[in-house]
Amino acid sequence: MxxxxxxxxxxxxxxxxxxxxxxxxxxxxxxxxxxxxxxxxxxxxxxxxxxxxxxxxxxxxxxxREGINQDRRVPGPEFQHCGLAVESAAELLRYRERWFELARSGRFKAPHWSDPSDVVFDEDGVGSLYVEDINGLEIELTYIPDDAAR
Ligand SMILES: [Fe+2]
The missing domain is CATH 3.10.180.10 (2,3-Dihydroxybiphenyl 1,2-Dioxygenase, domain 1)
Incomplete structure (x- = not known):
């Protein structure tokens, strides 16, 4: 599947x-x-x-959806984020920069602007960045090195 x-x-x-x-x-x-x-x-x-x-x-x-409630921060079960794999650790930093560029551009309105997370790496070298789209939906961008055994 x-x-x-x-x-x-x-x-x-x-x-x-x-x-x-x-x-x-x-x-x-x-x-x-x-x-x-x-x-x-x-x-x-x-x-x-x-x-x-x-x-x-x-x-x-x-x-x-007509009449959608844009404030989606109501606790409850949900598919909370989607995780997308990127090709390199450097891409995570570029995505973080681009997020700020778009937020500062004034071209997009969002119910909430929450800054992205830092780009963090665990002991296996797996990198993660969490950003929210303009709907407040969380996207995880992750870099998984070939030798990370994940
Ligand atoms: Fe995740």
Whole structure:
């Protein structure tokens, strides 16, 4: 089995597309939908648009929900973050810098701006960086060296 896509519920698909394409420096829209099955409408009342956006091997499904509560910091079970592997430790530092560039650009609005974590490395040389997208969703970027036995 392998991961097929990550569903991202957002109040602003266009801003989310822009932020992801800027932050990850690329990506492409594969397809979009604006009519939905009964099942989707019952699972996700208020959905009106869905866009599949792919960054290298990772697909995101960005979709809107009418009346979404943007303050998602309510405790409870959830898929709390997604972890994406990058190719080098240096990339983690570049992503951290880019996060600040986008936050300072004034081009994006976010319900909360929480600074990224530091880039940290454990004793196996595994590096991690935690950032939030403009929806407040946490993305873990991780560098796992070949000899890290993970
Ligand atoms: Fe994690």
């Amino acid at each position: 392998q991961v097929h896509h990550i569903g991202v519920q957002t109040a602003d698909i266009d801003a989310t597309l822009e932020w992801y394409s800027q932050f990850f420096n690329g990506g492409k829209e594969n397809w979009a939908l604006d009519s939905f099955s009964k099942l989707t409408l019952s699972r996700l009342p208020g959905i009106s648009r869905l866009v599949e956006f792919q960054i290298e091997g990772v697909r995101f499904h960005f979709y809107d």
